[in-house]
Amino acid sequence: MTTTSAFLYRDGSRGEAVLLDELMPDLGAGTFAWVILDDPTTADMVPLANAFGLHPLAVEDAIDPSHGPKVEFYEEQLLVIAKVARLEKETLRYRQVAVFIGPHHVIVAQHGQALGSEALRASVEAAPELLKRGTGYALYSILDQIVGSYLPVIEAVEDHVLDTEKHMLTAPLDHAQIAALFGLRRQLILFQRILNPFSDAASKLVDANIPNIDEQAVPYFQDIAYQIMRVENMVDGLWDVVTSVFEVNNLLEQQRQGEINRKLAAWAAIIAVPTAISGIYGMNFANMPELATRFGYPAVLVLMLGISLFLFMRFRQSGWL
Structure with a gap:
């Protein structure tokens, strides 16, 4: 079931709640509407598409939870699709977040409670000085939350790999541990497939002449691009460690034999x-x-x-x- 929350923001502060049918494309200077939809359907997007002129292709991409990360421009509209990562029972899970940015609107269409509605609002509202600068800075804050979801996952995977590495030096890995490492390596490949297009998308936000993002906002998106590149390097490093664990375990097993x-x-x-x-x-x-x-x-x-x-x-x- 789709849940929706919509509020007006004036000068960086949350104002009154509004109904989707009440939204208008021009809300006045310093004011924008921020709408968050959980598991949206085509019907849920209709009033927003009518109010803000969302492109049909952008709407189609936003409601598809399997779409990959990307950035698209539609005249004054900007669509950013990214993936939130979570580690659930030693398995990496991904939830899609699509963000529409216009002069007077921020629309977040998320799947599977990727970021949580109130938690996301509270995190972004913690920097009102950024919010008052416009919707582009709201986009930066949202992307910062998405990239921030990667670090705990990387740290948890890194701890698991290091524990396996220590165990390997004292005793040979059993079948279950080897199978777990193979599964982990496969998950790292999938993670790289998420990060690579996300990194390309972040580069577009830095290099292109983007609607609703002024020159003063460029350093913020450069920070996002740097964080993604850092995560990519960490994943590559973990891949190398996992591969070396396999190689060293084989060498130790040959030595024991x-x-x-x-x-x-x-x-x-x-x-x-x-x-x-x-x-x-x-x-x-x-x-x-x-x-x-x-x-x-x-x-x-x-x-x-x-x-x-x-x-x-x-x-x-x-x-x-």
Whole structure:
């Protein structure tokens, strides 16, 4: 079910609530309407499209929760689509936020309570000096909230990877841990597919002659672009760490298998000596070494034990045992 909240803002402060049917394209200097819709439908967007002349293609993109991040210009209208990231039960989930910006309106169409209506308003209203400058600065504050959702996700994933890395150095990773790392690597790929178009969109906000964003606002959007680039670098770094964990785990596993093979080979060599000698004496030939000697049998036992001890010490010194 769609929930909607709409308020007028004058000189950076929230004013009275308004109905969508009451909205007008020209609200006067220093005044704009900020509308937030949760899980909007085409019918929900009709009064807003009529009031502010929203482009039909922009409306279509905004109500599609699977649309990728982008920036589009429609004369005096600006549409920005971005994704909020959340870590839910060790899985990255994305919620879409579409923001329409005009001279006298800010329309946020979000899916799955991506940012929360009141929480978003409260966060943006915490900087009234920015809000009073116009709708472009409201867009900056909203994008700042979206980019801010990425950092806790990155930190949580980073902690998980580092814990796995520490465990790997003490014991080999089991099947469940390896499967979890593969899943994490796949999620990082999907995250990169979200960040790359978002980074391109942020670059448009910096470089283009954009409606409703004045020159004084450009440094703010440069900050957004920098934050996205920073997150991209962090994701790339995590990708490298996850890949190195796989490689090091394989090397350690090969090393452990090599140690086991060396130990088996060493013990096989040690056991082969008494086995070979006792096998010869077990053939029951009439003429055999030391059969007529009084201490022949003990001497052979001492010989087998001595050779075995000698081999054991040599293998021990070489690190095979």
